[in-house]
Each structure stands twice: as structure tokens, then as C-alpha cells.
Amino acid sequence: MREPTYFILLALVGEPLHGYAIAQKAKSLSDGRVTLAAGTLYGALERLAASGEIAVDREEAVDGRKRRYYRLDESGRNALAAEAKRMSSAARLGQKALRNFGTAQA
Amino acid sequence: MREPTYFILLALVGEPLHGYAIAQKAKSLSDGRVTLAAGTLYGALERLAASGEIAVDREEAVDGRKRRYYRLDESGRNALAAEAKRMSSAARLGQKALRNFGTAQA
DNA sequence: TAGCTATATATCGGGTGCCGATGTATCCTC
């Protein structure tokens, strides 16, 4: 799983959100580091919905702008958990290796 | 950075290795989870060498089979460290979110 | 000796997912 996809799932933990709000939440969660480009966002939402990680929760129209809310499904929650575990483990390996073979300077 | 690339850099921390040995080390480091396909491996080695993350250390011929050893360069070491940090942080966010909004039962 | 596995590298075609650009539409502010 790539980072944009991960942050989409992450943003949906706890509450259903519409696409644009997902992008904003991803940005705030990541301290501004992760910007979901429009093509990435809507493409990923469609893909994730088709494969059952997320589902359309409801649609609204606010001030003439339609909003499509997505919710995290069980499958998506599991995928997020698995990915978090995978990254955590990989990160530990990297940090340990870099520690053990650090640039030795006294 | 994708997982295969990450594990290639990781495998090279501490000692130069040739392509095939990198694939074996990636597999053992990841407890068998990460298998570097040939196309991935040699493609990535070429790419990483071209962009300065790794460099050809030396070439040997053992039993008629040639081996090309790669070493991790400073840039690759930094990239690995940055990636480990990124993954660690993303993993923490995911685990925290899943904890806070866990499937409430009891 | 023929076949399989392991070692070792190279290349090609296809697929996935990301991204920037572009388009549509509404609303608010200056």
C-alpha cells in the first residue's frame, strides 16, 4: 500500500468523511507532509470502494456542492492495521541497522 | 519509496553485497515476507546507482559466475533513515487512531 | 545424461498507483 492510500484509510478511522475533507484531514494528520492530489484522491476512493475497503456512506448537498461521504469498512480497517504493523516493523529494522552500523565517529 | 527499494538499501547497511545476496538478505531480514523479484532487483539497483543512493563497489568472478557488489552511499543512507522515520511516524498515527476508535466491545 | 535446483545477472512487457493538468460548478471575499 502506498502512502496516499494509507492516509485515506487513516482519515476515515472514527468518522465518515467526504473526499475533500479526507484530503484536508490527511494533510493535518501528517503535519502538512501528505498532500492528496485530486487525481490520486478520487481514483483511490473509487478503487477502495470497488474492492471493499471503504463504502459510500451517504451523499449530501451543501450550498449546491455535493458531498459524497465514505466510511471505513472492516476490510479497510484490517488493511490499515496490517499496513501499520508492516511499516512499524520495517522502520524498526531500518533504525536498528543504522544504529548498529552508524557512522562511527568516536 | 516502495518496500522493495527500502529493503535493498537496508540490506546494504553494514556491508557491500551483490544483487543475489541482497535478495537473500532482504528475505531473511523480513522473515521471508519480502521477495525481491529479479526484474525489481536489477532494475532498482540500476536506478539507485544512477541516482547516487548506492554505487558499484567492485566486481568479482566466483566459479565462473560474476558478482557485482554494491555499497550504500551517504545519500542512500540518508534516504533509508528518512524513510524509516516516515514509516515509523505513519505507523504510530495508524495505531493510535485504531486504538482510539477501536471496535468497542465491553 | 537429462532434469532439477541454486547461483547470478539482464531485459521486456504489462499492470498499478500516483500525479499534474484540465474541466465543471458553487459560493465568498476583495
Added chain:
DNA sequence: GAGGATACATCGGCACCCGATATATAGCTA
């Protein structure tokens, strides 16, 4: 009325991965 924020959709191109295929040596075994 121009620009920016909100909101979604689509398209082309790119990066990277992956399986398949190829080449070559060596060891084991049936």
C-alpha cells in the same frame, strides 16, 4: 469580476514493481 476555497471527475504520463524469459555455471540425482 477576479481570485480563492470548496467539491468532484477524468485523462495522459510516469515511476516502480513483477512475472516471464533468457543466459550461464555448478551440483545433485534419478
